[in-house]
Amino acid sequence: MNALLIGSIDVLVDTSELQRSAFNDAFHDAGLDWYLSRDEYRRMLAIPGGKRRIEAFAERAEERVDSAALHAHKTEIFRQMLRRGGLEIRVQIAQAMEEARRHGLKLGFVTGTDRAIVDALLDNLGGAEALGFDFVTTAADGCAAKPDPALYLHALKQLEIDASEAVAIEDYLPGIEAARAAGIACHAYPHENALAHDLGETPDMSELTLKRAA
Structure with missing residues (x-):
């Protein structure tokens, strides 16, 4: 990975x-x-x-x-x-990001959300660079929305990695389908209002192990 x-x-x-x-x-x-x-x-x-x-x-x-x-x-x-501030990174994600940085993994934020929203969120948290993101997508990239794999394929190209080298974390089915269509392994971490959603047989975030490929 x-x-x-x-x-x-x-x-x-x-x-x-x-x-x-x-x-x-x-x-x-x-x-x-x-x-x-x-x-x-x-x-x-x-x-x-x-x-x-x-x-x-x-x-x-x-x-x-x-x-x-x-x-x-x-x-x-x-x-x-x-x-307005006061936001916090979700606990398991903060841990995963820390572990990814420790192992020297690249870190991408692959979302099709409006750029102004993404900028506001990341600025609230200290900025993309401080968070360790190597690449961030937004709706401004002009890619088709998930479940189309375009955003993930764009991220792979920009990060110069193959799909087999990456793992994604998604919170809803269209995102999971997009990652899989791009050939990327995906784990589920639904937010509070999506806990009851059917995410198929997607492995849970708790099953994720991060380790850099040899």
Whole structure:
């Protein structure tokens, strides 16, 4: 193994409740009588992408909305939340990143999230360089969204490694499918609101052992 790839912002930091709050704040600001309960939000997470989740919610509510504008406002609210500080890297991820650095592994952050969100999150945590990331992807890279493997293939190329040399950690099924489609071994580490999701037979984060290839 020569690289550890962190597959989403919620693998790194569990922001799922902040995101739910950002959705609800955006709905309120738009004058919509919508509210995402925790149970409803957990169900909606099975739909990849915030804009698509809004569209699905609108369809069920039988209302017409500008999903792009609403999602953009939600994203800005969420970005401001991230800028306020107080975030912590999830314990097992912090340990894995420390172990990866100790063994001299490359470290990648392979997410298709909006660049402003990724920048806000990483700045809150001290910056990509301080965290030891050798490469970070965002939506600005122009790759197809997961479960398409494009982001992972892009990361492999930039890190100059083969798929067999990397292991990924993901928190939801489309991310797992993307890693596997790129030929990368993947472990699951679902966030708080995805614990009940069906992740197939993906090995758990606890089964991950990091050691540099000889």
